[in-house]
Structure formats: C-alpha cells, structure tokens
Amino acid sequence: MSVLVPLRWVVRHALASSRCRPCLPPPSNPIGLPKHRVSPFFHVAVVLTATVTAWGQYPTYPQIETTLLTAEQNHPSLAKRYNAGTSIQNRTMWFLRISDNVLVEEDEPEVALISTMHGDEVTGVVMCLNLIDYLLSNYGSDPRVTNIVDSVDLWVQPCMNPDGYVLQRRGNANNADLNRDFPDPFNSPNNTTAGRQRETGNIMTWWWGRSIALAANFHGGALVVNYPFDNNPSGSSVYTASPDDDFFIWSSEEYSRHNLPLWNSGSFFHGITNGADWYAISGGMQDWSYRWHGADHVTIELGTTKTPPYSQMPTFWNDNRESMLAYIEASLVGVRGIVTDAGSGQPLAATVAVAGRSYPAYTDSDVGDYHRLVLPGSYEMNFQAPGHDTVTAESVTVAAGSAMRQDLALGEPTMVVLPNGGESVGAGASLTIEWTGNPNVAFQVQYTSSYGATSTTTDGFESGVIGPEYTMGGNAPWGATTGAMHTGSYAAKAGSIGNSQSSSMTRTVEGGQVSFWYRVSSEANYDFLNFYIDGVREVQASGTSGTWTQYSKTLPSGHTYSLKWEYAKDTSLTGGSDTAWVDDVELISDITTWTAVTQTAPGASTAWWTPTTPGGQYKVRIRAAYGPSIFGAWDESDGTFIVLNVPVPAVSTWGVILLAILLLAAGIILQRRVRPSASTLESEGYHV
C-alpha cells in the first residue's frame, strides 16, 4: 500500500502522529482471552527447519513450492497443499491448509493469511513459511500451538503473485496491481472474475468455496495494520468506518500489541489505521472479501522497506511471531454455532447477520458452522436459509474469551391457514386459528383490530426549542435556530464544535415512514453531516453547496428504530458555515396494536380465540418460538377478516324449543310461498 501520498495526508498524519506516545508498553488483553504463554522458543532468534535457514537469501519460487510439499509430506494429518490455480506465467498459486484432521471439514473458524500480492513486498513470504514451520514443529508439544492447530482451519498462501515475485516487481506478469483489481462497490461492483487478472480470479474462486471468518494479507513499504474500509463513495481519504469498526480496531491491535516496533510506530497510533483514513484505494482485496463474503480482513504492512536484507528476517520473525499467533486466535471470539435443518438434521447454507452490521457471516454448508466475530456485548442475530423460517435471536450475550455457542435447527416458515382474509366471523363465537410450521417448537399467536393504523408526527422545530423526545450527544447540543430553515421560522442546527469533535441528536421511532430535510455547510469531504438508523449510516453529506435535500425511507413495522443526526469534524480546518441543519421531520408510524401473546404447546397447529368486538379489520399473526427470546418470522393473515355483530342467544331448553318451533313455522310458511322453478314447471307441462 505504498503509492502516492497526498500532501493533505502528510499534514493530517503529522498531526495524528503527535497523539502517539512512544515506548508505551502494550496493555493487557482487553477482552480476556487466555493469557499468552511465552513459548519456550521465544528467546531463540528464529525457529526454522534446516531447509529454511540454509537459503541465506529470499527463497526462489521453486524453493517455496518445495517447502510446502515437504511440510505436507512430513505432517500428512496436519498439512495439505491446495492448488488455487496458476499465474499468467503458469506458476501454481499454492495454499497450505493447516489443521488437525486437515482432510476433514470440522466446526472450526477458517482463517486466511495471504502474502505478497505485490511481488516486491517479500518479508511476508518468509513470515508465512516460518509460521508454517513453527506450527507444524511445535504441534503436540507447545499447548498454545496445539490449541491453534486443533481449533482453527488455517489457510496460508506465502505468495499470491508468483510472477511478480520472480520478476521482483509490484505487478503481475501484465504489470497489473492485484490490490486494485478486485470488485469494488463504487467502481467495479460485479462480483465476477470477468475482466480481472488471472491471479485475482483464482483468489476469488478459491474464496467462494470457503467460509473465511478472519483474514490478513501481508505487504511491505510501511509499518502499520490497515483495516476496512479502504474506500468510500467519493474515494476521498477520510476515516471510513465499517459496521465492525470496533472489532477491526481490536483485532488490528491484537496484531500490533505484540510487535513493539509496530505498536510504538511514530506514524500511527498503536500502529493501526483505518484504510481510507490513510489513503483511499479502489479494488482492494480486503474490502472485497469483507463486503461480499463477511470476512474480517486487514492489510498488514510489515516494514518500511519492501525488500529488507535477508539477514534481518530473524528480527522480523521475532517481532511478528506472537502477533501472527494472537491474530489467528482472534478468530475464536464472538458467536459460533451450527445451523441445521430441523427435519433432516443436515447442515444448512445459511446467512448469519448481526443487527446494525450490514455484512453477514455465512455457514460452511459442509458442517453448517458459522463464526461471527464480535466483541463482548449483547447482539440481535438473524439466521436465514432458503426455504426455512427466518429466525431472530433477540439478545445474544457475548462474554470475554472464547466464542459463545448458538446452534439452531431451522424449520419451515410459519404460514397462517385460517383466518387468512375475507372471512366473516361472529362476535362471541369461538374461532379456530390454523397454521403450518416447524413441528418441533411452540408458537405465539396474536390478533389485532387496528391493522394498518398510523400516527403522523411532524416537527419543524417551530416552538423554538428541540423537544424532549430528542437526546443530545457529542461535544455540544443541537438547538432550534432562525436564519436557515427549510420552511417556517426555525430549523434544528448542530451545536458549535471544534476539530475532532461532534454534535449529535437522537430519537426513536416505530416502523413506518421517516423523512426530513437537511442542509450542510462544511469543509468538503472532511466535516460531515451523518444520519444513522440503528447505527448504520444512511446519509453522509459535506461541502458548501447550501441546498436543502430530503431524506425518506420506509422502515419495516415491529421494531423501534434509533435515528441519529450528527455533525462531525475531522482533525483540522473548517469550511462554509461549519455546521448542519435539519428541518421538517415527518414520522408516520405504524401503530397497529397486537394483543398479548398466546403461546402454544410445542408442535401445535391450532388455537382458539373468541373475538368480542365486532367491526374493524382483523388479522391474526403467528410465529415460532425457538426458545426464550428466539423467534421465527411472524406470518400474518394475507388479508383482513370481519367480525360481525351476531348476538348468540343464551342456550337453554326453552330457548332450544322456541327456536325449533320458530324454524318449523318459518319452513312451513316458506314452503307455501315459494314458487316452483321454471324448469320444474316446464317438466310438469306448463309453458312460461
């Protein structure tokens, strides 16, 4: 990642580097993974096989291939080569897979370490070969190494760009930069290999066949761990946080904290940086694998020299060994589990999403295992597989240390059979509700007589104050001001803040329609009005065009959303009026009221309910209850049904007798009064 560095970057990072406190010792592990044992080899300069040490210089590509073959031959149950295809000049792009029972798919997170997609950035080749040797040599004797090999499905590719490595240059045989060649949502959004370099296509195809939870790719020319995003819609070099920013900072520091030159970097605080904050790139492998495949992937620059003297490799290995081990272990946190089909028990290809984090994890369909890496906290998680019920675990609590387990057996979707719309039923009469669904779980049944009711709230801030429904945050509160407004006399305006500060206001809303008008006047591409729904950014606006813009979105019912408006400034400079405004907020909320939940016994497919209030447009809805706070998707009656005002008489003997007499009398009267039908008359010889 060493290309032209804009002047702006030099200024920004001269400022940023002043935050760094050199020689600070790394803190203890913040989320409480087991304390790292100091390997007995820690004080030995380097642990290499005779083959590796004998080189005395960077290995040739055939020597790399021989090393991988030897590793496989010496450790057949732990190591297996995988041919990911050939380069343009027909060199094999080898991975070495390392795991216990390496030939068997197991419930383990898959981790990918890939080096030297830039052919002249070579330190990572030696680090990967050393790691392979270290893991295989110490398996069974070093408990930490044994745990990694037993717990993780590790894929190591020492050299992704063999032709560039042999040619001693950045690009491949076409001199194309492979780290600008991957799909990119803003410039090359098709997730296909068409039109891409052969090496890029090979890696994409390999990735599609795997379920990589955690990845790193190694470079040289700088000393920093670089985490997503590398790019943003405007391609500007500004901090571009992903929804998993907290995890990326933590996992990047898991690497940097064990590498003192990196941790004490004079250029990057704790030796890490957001990719786009450093400089934006388009078509990088890191963002591609995270955005399209949910892999938490960082780019690691191992040193400021792309090809340092080979004699420095023992020092590099000493600096990076603990980092590599700790980074691999970061794949063991968060939430893990196996997703199966409730009927057959077979593993499912499923999507596992965390609410507020746009990029889901995917199960490995061979075993059904998923590994969603998150820090300690409480998360809403969503499980989806084609043809199956969509299940939400409303509150999954992740503690420090090893991942918590959440297995799920998904059944068929719940479907309301009766009443499904168009029926007329009597008030006071017992109604049978029928459905189909997962036969192994209980169901929750509700009804409503206010289907589709809405309530509209508009707020132009015309009272001259921001109402109590808004919560203020950041360094200064928003206020209602005159002078710049969309309509009326007032608009909400961000508080006055300085560099690296923010001013925010937050309110909640039920599902429905959300709209508002906004305007910003700021330093373009650096100071932003941001608007978030449940932590996911919906608007990012900057600059001095001064126009009012409307935002509008429909939010699904059944959930309370958090809306947050924020004006946030970067580390330096101002532009325009240096603020943002919001006006004419309109919230059309769905206020359909569903009755309290009736929960059935497991396996039920019917329930009874006696409507009491006639009129209105009724619906019932039903969902599967997989466990406390784990539910399938609601299914509603397709249409509404009507409850008629039919009084049911008190049943008594006299009542029954009276009813019988009345019916008999009515029958006699009707029989006498009914004319024969035309066809009857004709058959009897009459002409009509």
Ligand SMILES: [Zn+2]
């Ligand atoms: Zn590079």
